[in-house]
Amino acid sequence: MKKIHNFSAGPAILPAEVLQKSAEAVLNFNNSNMSLLEVSHRGKDFVAVMEEARFLVKELLGLGDDYKVLFLGGGASTQFAMVPYNLLGSKGAAYVNTGVWAHKAIKEAKMIGNTKVIASSEDKNFNYIPKNYTVPTDVDYLHLTSNNTIYGTQIKHFPDSPVPMICDMSSDIFSRKVDANKFTLIYAGAQKNMGPAGATMVVVKESALGKTGREMLSMLDYRVHIKGESMYNTPPVFPIYVSMLTMKWLKDNGGVSWIEKINNEKAKLLYSEIDRNSLFTGTTAVEDRSNMNVTFLIKTEEMGIEFDKMTKEANISGIKGHRDVGGYRASLYNALPLESVQVLVDVMKAFEKKFA
Ligand code: PMP
Numbered sequence: 001m002k003k004i005h006n007f008s009a010g011p012a013i014l015p016a017e018v019l020q021k022s023a024e025a026v027l028n029f030n031n032s033n034m035s036l037l038e039v040s041h042r043g044k045d046f047v048a049v050m051e052e053a054r055f056l057v058k059e060l061l062g063l064g065d066d067y068k069v070l071f072l073g074g075g076a077s078t079q080f081a082m083v084p085y086n087l088l089g090s091k092g093a094a095y096v097n098t099g100v101w102a103h104k105a106i107k108e109a110k111m112i113g114n115t116k117v118i119a120s121s122e123d124k125n126f127n128y129i130p131k132n133y134t135v136p137t138d139v140d141y142l143h144l145t146s147n148n149t150i151y152g153t154q155i156k157h158f159p160d161s162p163v164p165m166i167c168d169m170s171s172d173i174f175s176r177k178v179d180a181n182k183f184t185l186i187y188a189g190a191q192k193n194m195g196p197a198g199a200t201m202v203v204v205k206e207s208a209l210g211k212t213g214r215e216m217l218s219m220l221d222y223r224v225h226i227k228g229e230s231m232y233n234t235p236p237v238f239p240i241y242v243s244m245l246t247m248k249w250l251k252d253n254g255g256v257s258w259i260e261k262i263n264n265e266k267a268k269l270l271y272s273e274i275d276r277n278s279l280f281t282g283t284t285a286v287e288d289r290s291n292m293n294v295t296f297l298i299k300t301e302e303m304g305i306e307f308d309k310m311t312k313e314a315n316i317s318g319i320k321g322h323r324d325v326g327g328y329r330a331s332l333y334n335a336l337p338l339e340s341v342q343v344l345v346d347v348m349k350a351f352e353k354k355f356a
Contacts, residue, residue: 004316005317007331009329010170010191014335041231041237049237049244052248053240053243056244061256066207069230070225073236076101081112081220087166088113093141093142095109096118096142097119098144102144126151135159148171152325154288175259185204193292265338270345279303283325293331294331296329
């Protein structure tokens, strides 16, 4: 198979050994002579997978005992509604609007209760992270989006919030050290740093739940899923299995501090080239640049046609920018090796030589 340098924003590259083991489990799960896809989620083999996945989340995030880990369906987008449904009470919620995903979270919260946007970077097409805002003390929670997959910005310092802090970490979970215990709830769709699409991880402090006075629909109630150990309904078994393997891959290689160093190196390599190369420019404020999604523009549209040819020849895939930003977006998730970034940088250098 020819090696593809997969810079896709999600679903995204996974470690080769994880794909290999996943493929094996689809054919013969734990030597049962049955596929992982045809055994009961309540059988002891899959229950062990779920337990291991929960354990790995807690270990990788360094979470204390009061957190519960859930694996749910419905994507991170369902969490946009479940978070306010479970936590937004009479006081209301504060949101920071840093892009499309934050905006979608705000839209859902507004339908559930009093929702204030306390800071936004919409004035500059979300090319920076708002910083000088005060978190109100009289709200039920503050909601942040740690990394903006589309615009390529990332929160580098989380505020010391006087109210419970919630974070959508879909596109940078497990990519760098964060003090996860600062948050009351963290959620992330699996399909970037954790596994394939179809499972969403939620960690929540159980003590924060059940305070809104709202009568709850079962499937949208975190307490129901906690009680059912993510098996109140049939869980997305395959995405959970692959996520477990990916987290194990991360842990066995040295965990979050190991990958953070590599992620920093990858981002530095690419941003340095963007800043050096006369034919490309970055799209975001330098201090807020994402280490996961690197967004950049090319000098002219015509040049883009030539650059696309050259990247294709180098087996580079998935760098087309989101339609809201244009240009290019190279996603440097955990499983993307440094060598792939080097290949992209080499093409950018060769392109400049040819066309500058
Ligand atoms: N939040 C962020 C930061 C995302 O990047 C995405 C998807 N790219 C979502 C939420 C939505 O996730 P899903 O498609 O799993 O609902």
